[in-house]
Amino acid sequence: MSLHWFSPPVSVRTTRPGIAYQCNNVEGAAEQLLQWTKRGPKWHSAVQLCMDAMIDQVKPEVVRRAFSKRPRKRET
Known part of the structure; x- marks a missing residue:
């Protein structure tokens, strides 16, 4: 499977x-997302x-835009 x-x-x-992770692929x-502990409606949508x-x-760019709108730190 390709990225x-x-x-x-x-x-x-x-x-x-x-430490920040520079995410550049879906x-x-x-x-x-799977490492986040709070899994509400926004998490499920992402x-x-x-x-x-x-x-x-959907195109990967749609994921990038949606992901960049999420909180920049992991929800706890």
């Missing part, structure tokens, strides 16, 4: 203080977009 790339990358804080965005992009139902 679904987007640009520019989205900076996401990780659980490690001061699969990376999905991986980060995961669904990632799944849709992985089966080419």
Whole structure:
């Protein structure tokens, strides 16, 4: 399976203080979402977009835009 790339990358804080993940593909965005502990409606929408992009139902750029609108740090 090939990665679904987007640009520019989205900076996401990780659980490690001061460390940010530069997400530049749908699969990376999905991986980060799966590490979040708070899984409300916005989280579910973002995961669904990632799944849709992985089966080419939406363009990766749609995921990037949606992901960049999410909180930049992991919801706890």
